[in-house]
Amino acid sequence: DALLPAPQSISILSTNMKHFLTWSPVIVQGETVRYSVEFQGEYEREYANGSWIPISECSLTTATVCNLTEDISAPVAYKLRVRAELGATRSQWGTTKGFFNRAMTSLTPPVLRAMADGHHLLVELADMGPSLQFRVLYWRKGQESRVQQKVVKEVSSVVHLDTMEAGAEYCVKAQTHVQAINRSSSFSPTQCVRAQGDTSVWLV
Amino acid sequence: RVSISMTEIRAGFTAIKANIVSICQAPGGLGEPLEPLWSQQLHSSDRCCITYQLFTFYVDKVFKHCRTEDSFVNRKISSIANSFLSTRRKLGQCREQNNCLCGEESTEKFKQILANYEGLNVTSAAMKSLGELDILLDWMEKSR
Numbered sequence: 001d002a003l004l005p006a007p008q009s010i011s012i013l014s015t016n017m018k019h020f021l022t023w024s025p026v027i028v029q030g031e032t033v034r035y036s037v038e039f040q041g042e043y044e045r046e047y048a049n050g051s052w053i054p055i056s057e058c059s060l061t062t063a064t065v066c067n068l069t070e071d072i073s074a075p076v077a078y079k080l081r082v083r084a085e086l087g088a089t090r091s092q093w094g095t096t097k098g099f100f101n102r103a104m105t106s107l108t109p110p111v112l113r114a115m116a117d118g119h120h121l122l123v124e125l126a127d128m129g130p131s132l133q134f135r136v137l138y139w140r141k142g143q144e145s146r147v148q149q150k151v152v153k154e155v156s157s158v159v160h161l162d163t164m165e166a167g168a169e170y171c172v173k174a175q176t177h178v179q180a181i182n183r184s185s186s187f188s189p190t191q192c193v194r195a196q197g198d199t200s201v202w203l204v
Numbered sequence: 205r206v207s208i209s210m211t212e213i214r215a216g217f218t219a220i221k222a223n224i225v226s227i228c229q230a231p232g233g234l235g236e237p238l239e240p241l242w243s244q245q246l247h248s249s250d251r252c253c254i255t256y257q258l259f260t261f262y263v264d265k266v267f268k269h270c271r272t273e274d275s276f277v278n279r280k281i282s283s284i285a286n287s288f289l290s291t292r293r294k295l296g297q298c299r300e301q302n303n304c305l306c307g308e309e310s311t312e313k314f315k316q317i318l319a320n321y322e323g324l325n326v327t328s329a330a331m332k333s334l335g336e337l338d339i340l341l342d343w344m345e346k347s348r
Binding site: 039041042043044046047048053054055056070071073074075076180 | 212216263264267268275276278279282283284285286287288289290
């Protein structure tokens with residue numbers, strides 16, 4: 001086994017509660033090297049003799065990335081490992097340095113689009129996966145002290161926020177929130193829209 | 205007050221329930237190890253302690269004997285076991301802070317559960333107890 005080097009540069013990329021293991025390829029001229037990934041939660045370390053659990057989707061894969069999202073699904077510290085395989089030859093395991101907890105995921109602000117539909121203030125939010133909710137803040141421009149909030153748990157197409165006064169301008173911003181880890185992203189840039197029926201028009 | 209994320213545990217269990225039930229229907233049908241508790245309406249003072257004991261029971265005695273041939277099932281059991289471990293830690297803190305003691309009746313029932321469990325073949329008993337997980341979650345939510 002020592003002929004096949006273990007994968008290097010093993011790291012976890014985690015954004016918005018989607019977790020991926022990545023590593024550098026092991027190069028063997030003229031050959032296709034495959035990889036297998038296993039994970040270990042705190043339970044396995046403390047109560048199951050330090051056992052490891054294979055991820056079938058990432059067993060004998062030629063890819064150098066593995067989706068861990070379904071398996072990193074408890075609020076504990078996990079370890080990951082990957083090894084190279086070429087025919088019957090297997091490398092040593094390459095293991096992540098330190099532990100990974102899903103609370104370490106990085107959260108990005110939502111992608112949103114504020115819209116005025118006549119007198120209705122609407123917002124469209126891009127779906128970012130099941131674990132994420134959105135906290136939407138909206139206010140009438142100039143009345144920043146009277147901000148209102150709506151928590152959007154399931155992203156449907158468009159969300160109705162408020163009925164606007166004719167010709168008034170309203171502003172919207174939002175942040176991502178994950179209940180399971182009780183964390184929120186920074187806010188998205190503010191967007192403002194104007195309601196139909198501008199009162200400043202003079203009829204001659 | 206300990207918030208227990210049942211949603212994730214229940215989702216993990218629902219994904220493998222059919223597999224577990226089929227494993228549990230092996231010949232030599234077993235009684236339900238945790239049966240004694242289900243009929244009992246929990247006194248609020250008992251809730252913290254009994255729930256902690258149940259989670260400890262699953263973490264210490266059940267999950268480690270639930271390895272199957274099916275990789276998908278094993279991964280979901282791992283997810284449930286790790287969620288139980290994390291929740292038990294929170295319950296343990298609550299138990300220490302509130303010094304919550306188990307009532308006599310609940311303690312007796314729990315001893316009965318352990319006796320039931322110990323009297324069975326370890327793997328069958330573990331899978332049987334795993335198969336009762338949704339009943340446990342329902343029972344906990346009912347006792348809130």
